[in-house]
Amino acid sequence: MSLAGEDLINIRRDLHKIPELALKENKTHEYLKKAINDFPQEFLEVKEFPELPTALFVHINGSNPKRTIGYRADMDALPVTETNDLYYRSVHPGVMHACGHDLHMTVALGLISYFAENQPTDNLMFFFQPAEESESGGKQAYDLGLFSGKYKPDEFYGLHDNADLGTGIIGCRNGTLFAGTTEVNVTIHGMSGHAAYPHKANDAVVIAANFIEQVQTIISRSIDPVKCGVITFGKLEAGTIRNVIAGKARIEGTVRGLNQQMIEYIRQRIVDVAKGLEVSFNCTIDVEFNQGGYYPVENNPELTKNFIDYMSNAKDVKFQETEPAMTGEDFGYLLSKFPGTMFWLGVASPGALHSVDFLPHEEAIIDGVNAIEGFLKYRMSM
Numbered sequence: 041m042s043l044a045g046e047d048l049i050n051i052r053r054d055l056h057k058i059p060e061l062a063l064k065e066n067k068t069h070e071y072l073k074k075a076i077n078d079f080p081q082e083f084l085e086v087k088e089f090p091e092l093p094t095a096l097f098v099h100i101n102g103s104n105p106k107r108t109i110g111y112r113a114d115m116d117a118l119p120v121t122e123t124n125d126l127y128y129r130s131v132h133p134g135v136m137h138a139c140g141h142d143l144h145m146t147v148a149l150g151l152i153s154y155f156a157e158n159q160p161t162d163n164l165m166f167f168f169q170p171a172e173e174s175e176s177g178g179k180q181a182y183d184l185g186l187f188s189g190k191y192k193p194d195e196f197y198g199l200h201d202n203a204d205l206g207t208g209i210i211g212c213r214n215g216t217l218f219a220g221t222t223e224v225n226v227t228i229h230g231m232s233g234h235a236a237y238p239h240k241a242n243d244a245v246v247i248a249a250n251f252i253e254q255v256q257t258i259i260s261r262s263i264d265p266v267k268c269g270v271i272t273f274g275k276l277e278a279g280t281i282r283n284v285i286a287g288k289a290r291i292e293g294t295v296r297g298l299n300q301q302m303i304e305y306i307r308q309r310i311v312d313v314a315k316g317l318e319v320s321f322n323c324t325i326d327v328e329f330n331q332g333g334y335y336p337v338e339n340n341p342e343l344t345k346n347f348i349d350y351m352s353n354a355k356d357v358k359f360q361e362t363e364p365a366m367t368g369e370d371f372g373y374l375l376s377k378f379p380g381t382m383f384w385l386g387v388a389s390p391g392a393l394h395s396v397d398f399l400p401h402e403e404a405i406i407d408g409v410n411a412i413e414g415f416l417k418y419r420m421s422m
């Protein structure tokens with residue numbers, strides 16, 4: 041590899057300090073551009089698009105190309121306040137790389153730096169993607185037609201770090217790797233009033249509590265126990281002060297299933313529950329869903345078999361076959377358009393993904409670059 045392990049760790053720390061939310065990845069974009077500008081430029085072309093200004097595309101000319109191999113790294117962070125006591129902790133209050141996208145970008149930079157010095161035989165295309173956590177940056181790029189010409193991959197790869205896998209382990213499976221998700225927003229319209237006169241109001245807090253409880257029974261009582269689904273409400277807002285009955289409540293959540301049929305079934309049952317509560321509480325409940333590009337992540341059978349064959353036989357690569365996970369990814373949308381493979385990179389974090397104390401083992405970056413560099417060379421030899 042061209043960037044040394046220590047360089048990669050420093051890059052990841054720099055990126056970790058400047059986390060930015062979806063579609064606001066401006067400093068991150070500038071940092072990546074500058075880093076790529078320091079690599080040998082002979083085979084490289086960097087492309088920006090005003091329609092999706094924080095995205096960054098890099099093309100590396102192959103010496104005798106049979107195909108263009110795409111590689112995607114996501115860029116955005118989460119509205120989470122980091123509790124890790126690190127000299128490189130986030131300098132952006134309330135925003136944290138709690139999902140490891142700083143590490144994903146660093147792995148991609150490691151690969152670019154290697155192939156900028158060692159011309160690949162096939163063309164390589166790197167897509168630094170804004171907005172994975174929300175707003176579906178991958179879908180936006182596709183719908184804007186940005187994957188065209190030199191930037192159209194014949195096959196597409198991408199990784200996600202995994203807090204529960206040992207450091208540097210590559211995890212993958214054929215078929216469905218991640219769930220499809222749908223964001224759900226619920227607004228409950230009751231009637232505000234004095235805390236002492238509940239009969240003259242319609243308490244949106246009580247309705248919200250009933251809604252949340254009843255919706256959870258969809259998972260426990262409505263779906264076949266040997267199949268699976270998840271409904272999580274991560275945000276609930278209602279009321280202004282203890283002695284005023286809230287007239288309105290807003291609930292935001294996410295619905296997940298390993299196939300589209302399950303997602304649609306759960307969505308329908310949520311609507312049914314809302315309709316029932318409208319009658320029983322004499323209120324109005326608006327329910328909105330937004331799937332965006334968060335389709336189930338379906339790995340391509342042939343390419344993924346090839347990927348697993350390489351990773352499980354390569355000397356110096358630790359590989360583990362993994363189960364499907366209920367995490368979501370808009371790479372699922374891109375894999376519905378281009379064949380490819382998504383895989384895990386183990387980072388053995390004591391804190392879970394999306395938590396305030398997520399702390400990946402950085403050595404995984406070096407293992408990741410080595411494993412993927414080896415795989416790309418193997419793939420290009422075919």
Ligand SMILES: CC(=O)N[C@@H](CCC[C@H](N)C(=O)O)C(=O)O
Pocket residue numbers: 139172173174175200221222223293294295334366367368369370393
């Ligand atoms: C890997 C990961 O954590 N991805 C996110 C994707 C978010 C999907 C969407 N905004 C939703 O919440 O449904 C995840 O939460 O799994």
